[in-house]
Amino acid sequence: METLTKKINGFKSEEIVTTVQALQKDPSLAYFEFRARNKWMSGGHNRSTIRDFYGGGEEDTSRKKAFVFDNGEPPILLGDNEGANPVEYVLNALAGCMTTTMVLHAAANGIELKSVESELEGELDVQGFLGLNDQVRNGYKQIRVKFKIDGDITEEQKEKLYAFTQMSPVFDVVTNQVPINIVLD
């Protein structure tokens, strides 16, 4: 019965345990393939469609419709704000992933949180990707993340929360190298 299922940080404790046990029994279930399809509209405007993925040993069918995201550029970058721009989507991904990873591991460790908010800033010099200066990198030079957390937590638990944020998949993608294979037809 639902009333008997204990929830922590919005996760059902029982579901965390069940999931971890299933993966320990059969690690092949932990393999996921996420996907996106993108179509150029015009100029700096293009659109991604995200729905299906493979995970837990099968194709997922839980999504009734696709998520659709428009990438755009502001006027100063030759666009018309058709959507957030791609590097801003990276900040969203990073914020979301660090938050979810922290909150999930907090739940698994019995740390109850009341609220989590974050502010992110990414520094980017556009001389790089425009090919105007070889000394300037094309992507973010650095990213700053400020978390504001509310909950009855000890100093030791706070240190754990800090460590949990860095277990985030997107944190790994941004701070380390991921090989990308490109085919152009």
Added chain:
Amino acid sequence: METLTKKINGFKSEEIVTTVQALQKDPSLAYFEFRARNKWMSGGHNRSTIRDFYGGGEEDTSRKKAFVFDNGEPPILLGDNEGANPVEYVLNALAGCMTTTMVLHAAANGIELKSVESELEGELDVQGFLGLNDQVRNGYKQIRVKFKIDGDITEEQKEKLYAFTQMSPVFDVVTNQVPINIVLD
């Protein structure tokens, strides 16, 4: 008059030239600071708000309202599809950025494109970020990108387009290391 402004790939050629000249004259205008604010909702659901940024020597005021993105998780990852998940947002950012960078540099090089579509796949083993296996990385192991391009392009131009995709800021962020500074209050 607008009818006299030549467009290529949806960009006004004149605007590309003017922008590049302005940055060459004053490289400090090329410094941008992009921002996101995020708020945890419950479980694997959180929400980002993106609007203001600094660039071109001033605070941008072109956006009448914020872009809002919900990060969520599918049921197999203990959520209810409240939104795409953070690692899927990374694929959108990568697709969008590689496409815009290619199309913009194509325009600057007089290469006219009819259509650009892409499909992305990212491999992720969730044993990593769940802390179940030290040998497995937390983020994507690799990402595959397939572009399908339509246009009257030579083999040499195709090679250029391939190179342009790799000048993308998000391509740099994903394939190289970006330092992240985290503060937790």
